[in-house]
Amino acid sequence: MRTLRHPAAQIAVAALAGVAFGLLAGPWAANLKFVGDLFIRLIQMAIVPLVMTSVIVATGAMAGTGTGRLALRTFRWMLGFSVVAALVAWALAQAIRPGEGMVFTGPLDATLQEPAGSTTGWQDTITAFVTTNIFEAMSTATMVPIIVFSLLFGVALNGYVARTGKTLVLDLFDQLQQVVLALLKLVMHAAPIGVFCLLAALAGDVGFSVVTTALKYLGTTLLGVLVLTVLFVAVVAVRARVNPAALPRKLAEQTSIAVTTTSSAVTFPTVLKNTVEKVGVSRRVANFTLSVGLTMGSYGAVLNYTIVVFFLAQAGGVELSATQVVFGMALAILLNMGTITVPGGFPVVAMFLASSLGLPVQAIGILIAVDWFTGIMRTFLNVNGDTFVAVLVANAEGELDRAVYNGQRQAEAAPEQVLELPQPQTGGVTTS
Known part of the structure; x- marks a missing residue:
């Protein structure tokens, strides 16, 4: 019974119960969907202020030379992991060929044509990274322009604090972040109920028959996720010199939320909390790396989008040239930085x-x-x-608390708790 007190266990039980109830109740279970939608909306309403305050505080509180170094290390690992994800997807798609033998005969929603047609090329995608109206971007939760604005605002705030010594604005954003985290902590008490209703409605609507229609596609994606997870954990274990066997327990709560809500944005508060309190990454590194990773570190999306390219080509009997293959993988990586982080963008x-x-x-x-x-x-x-990248960056910055990682003491995500960071070890890995 003690196990059921753990949030991850409660969510897992609720997920299984929701699927079982949906299968038994059938279409009637759709009546519960609004409860799940309310749960998602409660979290979504706080994501924009949480991301903005996290990035601004992380950037604004840095020493002048630290901002560029931290950003460079973060982006290097994110881009490297994204390229590896695209290459793994290409290799698996060529070996398994998930699109072969799949023939689509049903109707396609014509409304999908309009939003796709409005995207004219990669230039427009990059231009859209900078908004002309930050409040409009906030109202539509367009995350990349919000992060770009927050980074620039944080850099400007950093210079202002260094020049004047006044930290009132920085302290305000820091306190706002803590209030939003407290709000989300309250909302997460309703997670088991929300997850139960979401999955009950889904199971009642589609059942399990949808899985068999694209078994090879799903299998290819799952195999890619497993391969990349093993690769990423190995990199973390070697570069950061930590015990990989401890990771499953540390990542259990955020994993359960991720797989039941299918939303990186919804999972973000839990990831931020666990990365500091359970993994031992400093709050400074976690704020910056995880906030940027929310939109620009979607390695599962890169993997899936690359597989989609080859699936569509194989399903239509289209032979892609080498240039098209490279272009397709580049698009998958680029879209990784521009896809909305809530369900429905696929x-x-x-x-x-x-x-x-x-x-x-x-x-x-x-x-x-x-x-x-x-x-x-x-x-x-x-x-x-994102947590793996945060560990790698924190290790390179000398801000990975190994006592917390090894379970020897606890850390708090709140700013009042100062982490006792280890001194860099001579001969160890200090750069990424």
């Missing part, structure tokens, strides 16, 4: 990939039908991959 991404590479859009209907399952896999790798 159809637009798939349509964009198909139209950019001249692939058959009809086969997208199969992918949409099983996207909830691939969303589980994407989100699992997205959120845990």
